Amino acid sequence: MTSIALNSSNRKTASSSMPNATYQYSTASINILLKRKDDSKEFIVIKNDKKKISSIAWSRFGFPAKRLADKSYKRIVGFASCFECKHTYSFQSGGSGSTKSLLNHKCKKRAPLVNRQASPLNKIVKLEEATAPKLAAIDYTEIHDDLTKWICSSIRPFNIVTDPGFKNFLETIVNISQEYQAPIDIDDILVSPAALSNNIHKLAEYYRSLIRSVLTDQAESGTLAISPDLWTDKSRNVNYLSLTVYFVATDFELYTIDLCCTPYNEVDKTGESVLQVSVLIKKKKR
Numbered sequence: 001m002t003s004i005a006l007n008s009s010n011r012k013t014a015s016s017s018m019p020n021a022t023y024q025y026s027t028a029s030i031n032i033l034l035k036r037k038d039d040s041k042e043f044i045v046i047k048n049d050k051k052k053i054s055s056i057a058w059s060r061f062g063f064p065a066k067r068l069a070d071k072s073y074k075r076i077v078g079f080a081s082c083f084e085c086k087h088t089y090s091f092q093s094g095g096s097g098s099t100k101s102l103l104n105h106k107c108k109k110r111a112p113l114v115n116r117q118a119s120p121l122n123k124i125v126k127l128e129e130a131t132a133p134k135l136a137a138i139d140y141t142e143i144h145d146d147l148t149k150w151i152c153s154s155i156r157p158f159n160i161v162t163d164p165g166f167k168n169f170l171e172t173i174v175n176i177s178q179e180y181q182a183p184i185d186i187d188d189i190l191v192s193p194a195a196l197s198n199n200i201h202k203l204a205e206y207y208r209s210l211i212r213s214v215l216t217d218q219a220e221s222g223t224l225a226i227s228p229d230l231w232t233d234k235s236r237n238v239n240y241l242s243l244t245v246y247f248v249a250t251d252f253e254l255y256t257i258d259l260c261c262t263p264y265n266e267v268d269k270t271g272e273s274v275l276q277v278s279v280l281i282k283k284k285k286r
Helices: 008-017 027-035 120-124 137-153 158-162 164-177 193-220 271-285
Strands: 043-046 061-067 073-075 079-082 088-090 225-233 238-248 254-263
Touching (some): 027 043, 027 061, 043 073, 137 158, 193 238
Antiparallel strands (some): 061 079, 225 238
């Protein structure tokens, strides 16, 4: 086998004087060939044309390919390359290849990929993001100062910065903003109070539809636990009953989902009474 030459003169000679030679490619050589700045487009990245693609990685990755004499392109088997930065990884098709390295790829030209599979459970639970670069000291100070001024001027509690929902909201903004090449209008992010109120009902119905299939699967397999909980808001003197479900999914992670919380006005707070009310609540929520 003949190793491919990486300089332009040798590459041209190899493709013209040795048309029947079999080249031995590597991830490094394909990186260079794809990044070559010329108009010949001898090497490009082609899409994965498989009809059923299960991984989000293929939205940003394809297969390196070489142009043939008839101007069509033939895939270079055993590799996958980023459409943007052309970085190449070893990849075996046919069901034996893993896209883990592709999902962990940190493209210099785009935001990091997040493996958001299309299952209902992964739409409910936010997956971990790729490791982010550390902020420069001057940027950290500016963000820290603006956050402090907002908390003081609006009289917000200090522990608001530890709220999981607040963190999730900021992470979403940061991740989406990386997809754009220009600043995002803040008015496109912060909606009106009325729009926010209306979206609560719409989003609640959406998550109910997702949770329904997940809980049904877990219940049918006998792995679903439902736990009621009674607690009292002493400042308002109101009793509440909440229902929480627990289960271990196929990824061996323990999941907890709060189904509902409603005022509990029953005088009888025994386990039998709570169970009866819980059944009524579940029927009402369907």
